[in-house]
Amino acid sequence: MTRPDAKADLRLYLQSARDALLWKLEGLSEYDARRPLTPTGTNLLGLVKHVASMELGYLGDVFGRPSGEPLPWLAEGAEPNADMWATADESRAFVVELYHRAWAHADATIEALALDATGRVPWWPDGRNELTLHRAVVHVIAETERHAGHADIVRELVDGAAGLRRGNDNMASDDPAWWEDYRGRLERAARDAERDTTPRT
Incomplete structure (x- = not known):
């Protein structure tokens, strides 16, 4: 019998969600990667930008491990929802590379800390803003899967492409x-x- 490896399980599900989200950008024009397809503006590149920012927060800043990545769309005074879309001068390559750097930083945090290490989420209410690394990783997985689901629908609206991931569309x-x-x-x-x-x- 093999010993369970909780970190390996968490990393597996997190990476699977990351890959599924990024796959939805493949083969699209700049316009189709960015255009809003719901009344609230949901768009594919914006979902990636948001999830990259979220990973840097929950699996970096929260545990005293800031990435040093400038995220002006989350700064005080930034317009609402600025992390949910890419401006014309934020290229697709820029957003995807930011996401890859966020993965690397988050994975380093998971590797460096015990799952019961505690952090503090400054944007959560006082008294309820402490969490363990284990809970933070589960939170990030849940958020990424949620937005990957949004990306599934948005991509289908763009060009009819559907499926779970490359090599296994599950259709x-x-x-x-x-x-x-x-x-x-x-x-x-x-x-x-x-x-x-x-x-x-």
Whole structure:
């Protein structure tokens, strides 16, 4: 029987989420990587910028290990949501490289500290802002997976591309006709359910 390695498990799930998020940028034009596709402006490159910033905070600053990366979009006085989109002069390469540096810094923190090491989150309320490294890593995994899910939907809206990750799309079929039929069946089921619950006058 092998001994469980909690750090290895956490790193595996964290890296899997990181890879899934970045994969959603592949093959897109600058416009499609950046354009807002929801009423609240959700866009692919902005999701990567946000998650990179979040990793540098939770797995760096919180444990007294600042990265030294300038993050003006999080500075006092920055406009709201500035970390959720890339300006025209913030290239895709800049954002992706920032994310890679954030990975390296976060991974170094995980390696250097015990999972029960404690840190303080300055942007959480006093009295509830201490957490262990273990909880911080779980938090970052949950956040990254959440935003990878957003990226799944946004990428599908851009060009129809869908799937879990390179080499394992985890999709039921690769036949467009199958999906058209499937979507039609879901639409009919939704309409039937609505009809069955609509009060008759």
